[in-house]
Amino acid sequence: MPLLTLADAIEQHVRDGQSVALEGFTHLIPFAAGHEIIRQGRRRLHLIRMTPDLICDQMIGMGCADRLTFSWGGNPGVGSLHRLRDAIERGWPQPLTIIERTHAEMGVAYQAGASGLPCGLMRHYADTSLDRVGGPRPRLTCPFSGDSLLAVAAINPDVTILHAQQADEQGSVLIRGITGAAREAALAARCLLVTVEARVERLDAPLNAIVLPHWLISAVSIVPGGAHPSYAAGCYPRDNRFYGEWDAIARERGRFQQWMQQYVLASRDHAELLRRLRIAA
Amino acid sequence: MKTAHAAGAYTADEMMTVTAARQLADGAVCFVGIGLPSAACNLARRTHAPELVLIYESGTVGARPRVLPLSIGDGELADTADCVVSLPEVFAHYLQRGRVDVGFLSAAQIDRHGNLNTTVIGSYARPAVRLPGSGGAPEIAAHAREVLVIMKQSPRSFVPRLDFLTSCGYLGGAGERSRAGFPGRGPRAVITDFGILRPHPETEELQLCAIYPGVTVDAVRAATGWPLGVAHDLQVLPAPQPADLDTLRELHAATRQTHAAAVRINLRTADAPASHPH
Numbered sequence: 008m009p010l011l012t013l014a015d016a017i018e019q020h021v022r023d024g025q026s027v028a029l030e031g032f033t034h035l036i037p038f039a040a041g042h043e044i045i046r047q048g049r050r051r052l053h054l055i056r057m058t059p060d061l062i063c064d065q066m067i068g069m070g071c072a073d074r075l076t077f078s079w080g081g082n083p084g085v086g087s088l089h090r091l092r093d094a095i096e097r098g099w100p101q102p103l104t105i106i107e108r109t110h111a112e113m114g115v116a117y118q119a120g121a122s123g124l125p126c127g128l129m130r131h132y133a134d135t136s137l138d139r140v141g142g143p144r145p146r147l148t149c150p151f152s153g154d155s156l157l158a159v160a161a162i163n164p165d166v167t168i169l170h171a172q173q174a175d176e177q178g179s180v181l182i183r184g185i186t187g188a189a190r191e192a193a194l195a196a197r198c199l200l201v202t203v204e205a206r207v208e209r210l211d212a213p214l215n216a217i218v219l220p221h222w223l224i225s226a227v228s229i230v231p232g233g234a235h236p237s238y239a240a241g242c243y244p245r246d247n248r249f250y251g252e253w254d255a256i257a258r259e260r261g262r263f264q265q266w267m268q269q270y271v272l273a274s275r276d277h278a279e280l281l282r283r284l285r286i287a288a
Numbered sequence: 289m290k291t292a293h294a295a296g297a298y299t300a301d302e303m304m305t306v307t308a309a310r311q312l313a314d315g316a317v318c319f320v321g322i323g324l325p326s327a328a329c330n331l332a333r334r335t336h337a338p339e340l341v342l343i344y345e346s347g348t349v350g351a352r353p354r355v356l357p358l359s360i361g362d363g364e365l366a367d368t369a370d371c372v373v374s375l376p377e378v379f380a381h382y383l384q385r386g387r388v389d390v391g392f393l394s395a396a397q398i399d400r401h402g403n404l405n406t407t408v409i410g411s412y413a414r415p416a417v418r419l420p421g422s423g424g425a426p427e428i429a430a431h432a433r434e435v436l437v438i439m440k441q442s443p444r445s446f447v448p449r450l451d452f453l454t455s456c457g458y459l460g461g462a463g464e465r466s467r468a469g470f471p472g473r474g475p476r477a478v479i480t481d482f483g484i485l486r487p488h489p490e491t492e493e494l495q496l497c498a499i500y501p502g503v504t505v506d507a508v509r510a511a512t513g514w515p516l517g518v519a520h521d522l523q524v525l526p527a528p529q530p531a532d533l534d535t536l537r538e539l540h541a542a543t544r545q546t547h548a549a550a551v552r553i554n555l556r557t558a559d560a561p562a563s564h565p566h
Contacts, residue, residue, distance in 0.1 A: 111427040115380075132430055133465075133470070188374060189374075231554075247548075281555065
């Protein structure tokens, strides 16, 4: 497991046209990595995130993606993701193909991917409109009970990127707090990149903690504050104020582009971005 | 709505939240959506239902937040939970396994049979308004033993026909839901800023069962996009108790203060080890 700068990790492992899952459920969203992908100008990515959140709003608005798999595309507690809406409603800056699931389906799809299965199963009782628009949603009959079950195709991202609290000397990673489907997305991926708040001699991990062993990971990068404006439990809280302010920043194309230029593109790395935002000294 | 039918010292929003809270029995296990449902559940927990078990889809089980979370996964929920599990686990082991009594949802559109749309206004391919989408709602609506819905009532939200069916209520009504084999019974009550709608026992069409003080049936009908039936024993609900209002306002004030706090990150904590790559 090489320890790389984030810029090197993205440069070496994320290529145009790949499927890239950025997971972390409200908590531990890998913002720094998403910003680096924007800086390096990746194109035609298939983004995969249960809740696209501000990071996919930014990546879509900056033209990095032409496809999105997701299950809830809002600004939590605030309202719309305006860049995501602009892409879906008006094809700006380019048309976006969406593959829409429910949270539970995404969980099952990642679990199947992580388990080496082509699909996962869940209970399903009646068609909704998702059955008209979401691609094939085949039913299987359980050979034991005769129940009709929904088959959900596995998700195996080319690259999964996570943010976590700690990596140890060998590069094993500890994730603490709300995880969403981070572990499943990690184990489903062909390539796993992780940014962490800190490198420590020994992980602060009780026996059943969520630890991703170093040999699963393609690169670890140390990026303090790497989840901001999301959060890292035990390190810093969610910047709910920023989530509120994003609504006005992202509402119009011009102001959005200006903000991305002034903050993300003008900063060499995440530390500089946090200083520009006056989040870090 | 404040000017439309606030009766005295409370708003229609407050009345709606207090009314929704009263629908929750102490000790119930409740799967909570963010926003209005979360406010109602946390008010209930602070008033008549201290043992209400709140599960959020972020996998926080038994959360007792001291302020309302802005997102479904705020740290406050994890810090105060009995346990934190993964998202696949909360949906499979808790919800699909049948361990949830009440699912508490909101939506952009509802139809006369309690079916919900949180996906698009207009056509799916060329939407007039793209809404956030499913999240956890379809499975909550399917598996929770019963569902409560809280949403503001207007002809745009209470529609004769959904633009998109995201989450199933009673489908076409008259038993279609139970014939489809859903384990959960479906929406027991829809709490709005006018009163409470409940499904008719046979047709399963939502009808007006209770109104708030100062609300007229005509006003509710005008805010409904289908010819709204009215129960024979229409109730007028009492105004909220001052203690409930105080608790709700304290909760909102503490929430606003917490969410406005500036975040500061110390970048130096991790510097030292970073300079020794191996």
